[in-house]
Amino acid sequence: MSNLLDANMPVQNMDVLIIGAGPAGLACAARLGERGIASVVLDREPQPGGLPAQCEHAGFGLFTYKRLMRGREFAARLLQRAERANVNIHTNTTVLEVTDAREALAVSPNGLQRYRARALVLATGCRELPRSTLAVAGTRPAGIFNTGVVQRLHTFLHSAPGRQAVIVGSDDMSLMAAPSLIQLGVRVRAVLEERPYRQGYLGLEWLTLRPRRIPLLLHHKILEIRGGARVQEILVARLDANGAPRGEPFVIPCDTLIFSGEFVPENVLARQLNLALDAHTRGPRVDQNFETDVRGIFACGNLVHAADAADHALADGEQTARGVFDFLQREHAEPQSVQQILAGDGVRAVVPQCLRWYDAQCAPVHLAVRVSHALWGVRVRADTAERNFGRAYTFAAKPHRSIYLKISPNVSSDEPLRVSAHGRVTSD
Numbered sequence: 001m002s003n004l005l006d007a008n009m010p011v012q013n014m015d016v017l018i019i020g021a022g023p024a025g026l027a028c029a030a031r032l033g034e035r036g037i038a039s040v041v042l043d044r045e046p047q048p049g050g051l052p053a054q055c056e057h058a059g060f061g062l063f064t065y066k067r068l069m070r071g072r073e074f075a076a077r078l079l080q081r082a083e084r085a086n087v088n089i090h091t092n093t094t095v096l097e098v099t100d101a102r103e104a105l106a107v108s109p110n111g112l113q114r115y116r117a118r119a120l121v122l123a124t125g126c127r128e129l130p131r132s133t134l135a136v137a138g139t140r141p142a143g144i145f146n147t148g149v150v151q152r153l154h155t156f157l158h159s160a161p162g163r164q165a166v167i168v169g170s171d172d173m174s175l176m177a178a179p180s181l182i183q184l185g186v187r188v189r190a191v192l193e194e195r196p197y198r199q200g201y202l203g204l205e206w207l208t209l210r211p212r213r214i215p216l217l218l219h220h221k222i223l224e225i226r227g228g229a230r231v232q233e234i235l236v237a238r239l240d241a242n243g244a245p246r247g248e249p250f251v252i253p254c255d256t257l258i259f260s261g262e263f264v265p266e267n268v269l270a271r272q273l274n275l276a277l278d279a280h281t282r283g284p285r286v287d288q289n290f291e292t293d294v295r296g297i298f299a300c301g302n303l304v305h306a307a308d309a310a311d312h313a314l315a316d317g318e319q320t321a322r323g324v325f326d327f328l329q330r331e332h333a334e335p336q337s338v339q340q341i342l343a344g345d346g347v348r349a350v351v352p353q354c355l356r357w358y359d360a361q362c363a364p365v366h367l368a369v370r371v372s373h374a375l376w377g378v379r380v381r382a383d384t385a386e387r388n389f390g391r392a393y394t395f396a397a398k399p400h401r402s403i404y405l406k407i408s409p410n411v412s413s414d415e416p417l418r419v420s421a422h423g424r425v426t427s428d
């Protein structure tokens with residue numbers, strides 16, 4: 001028994017408990033429901049849908065629904081599918097604790113709830129780590145936010161964080177923050193990026209910054225945040241090839257700074273369960289069905305590769321449902337073969353980290369691959385010492401976004417599979 005779970009507390013028993021009603025959790029629940037397996041989905045937010053439910057902007061669903069949708073529309077469509085499959089969703093329900101006996105303790109407006117399931121799915125997504133703010137010199141006045149706050153202010157509160165903003169970071173979330181701020185009546189003075197290249201898509205820069213003439217200052221860094229009660233200005237330097245300040249620093253007046261933090265998996269529950277974590281992704285290590293190293297406990301979506309597109313989280317959820325379905329059919333089966341997947345040359349991380357097969361049948365697997373450096377003209381491949389299991393070419397790859405490689409595994413092979421990526425290292 002855990003610290004919080006009380007043995008005398010009434011327990012709700014079920015086949016499958018899913019924590020997180022984002023694209024990964026909802027897709028998993030919907031797929032299971034369509035196959036006749038009932039599940040309960042818990043989410044701490046008042047509305048299901050995860051992060052897309054907070055996003056007014058379009059940019060979702062191209063892969064799944066073949067058209068660009070607003071985040072809220074994408075979430076609503078997935079929710080409809082889950083409701084048609086009779087999925088039971090409990091919102092305003094925060095899971096405080098989980099145990100390897102697949103029990104969960106949650107708190108909701110109805111008080112403490114205790115759940116016990118045959119299979120447990122963690123789909124808790126990721127959170128924005130505002131680490132970059134800590135590394136900036138100067139005072140800590142009011143007016144410093146992260147991109148997630150901008151989405152919430154824009155979608156739910158319709159309230160501006162300030163009057164003149166600078167966005168720090170050039171990933172997709174930062175680029176999307178610019179139009180949201182402008183719609184809230186904020187003037188966006190500039191987008192700063194310390195790296196010599198833009199992190200987000202070029203197309204998104206064309207859609208969000210260029211029509212509004214917002215300068216994207218690559219290879220620029222904040223030297224100091226200045227202000228008393230509120231941010232008043234920032235001191236900015238251009239960087240040289242070694243990342244050191246070059247030339248005279250300059251001042252940008254602003255009362256608001258929007259930092260795009262690093263996205264890290266929301267892995268508190270995974271750590272409570274002592275699941276094996278990947279040193280690079282910081283999410284649980286999983287096999288091709290998103291089963292962790294503990295039988296019957298699954299992890300998927302941004303929890304295992306933060307932060308990729310919602311379509312990928314949805315696809316993970318569907319694949320997890322297949323794994324859960326198989327697990328419920330043969331709970332005590334032992335795998336016939338286990339093959340490790342390793343990050344080779346030019347690769348920082350790969351998900352899944354291993355393949356486990358329980359019978360002679362195996363199916364193609366999509367690997368989410370993170371490169372070590374930004375590359376152009378990327379050849380990515382997966383090999384054992386003896387043969388190749390899949391290869392692909394992609395125009396460009398950046399370290400914070402997965403590229404996908406389809407492999408055709410062989411159930412009789414237990415030699416480690418090494419994934420490598422080669423291309424021209426770019427600073428562009």
Ligand SMILES: Cc1cc2nc3c(=O)[nH]c(=O)nc-3n(C[C@H](O)[C@H](O)[C@H](O)COP(=O)(O)OP(=O)(O)OC[C@H]3O[C@@H](n4cnc5c(N)ncnc54)[C@H](O)[C@@H]3O)c2cc1C
Pocket residue numbers: 019020021022023024025042043044045049050051052055057058059060061093094095096123124125126147148151172173176266269300301302303307308309310311313314
């Ligand atoms: C600002 C921003 C803009 C984005 N824009 C795009 C875009 O344009 N296009 C795109 O494809 N993707 C976009 N994304 C990425 C997309 O939102 C994610 O890929 C997707 O939401 C991941 O789905 P998920 O189910 O893994 O996690 P999430 O959507 O994060 O869902 C996880 C859920 O778990 C719940 N949860 C966590 N811990 C607990 C707990 N202890 N108890 C109960 N519930 C819990 C959370 O409340 C949350 O609802 C954006 C992300 C951000 C942050």
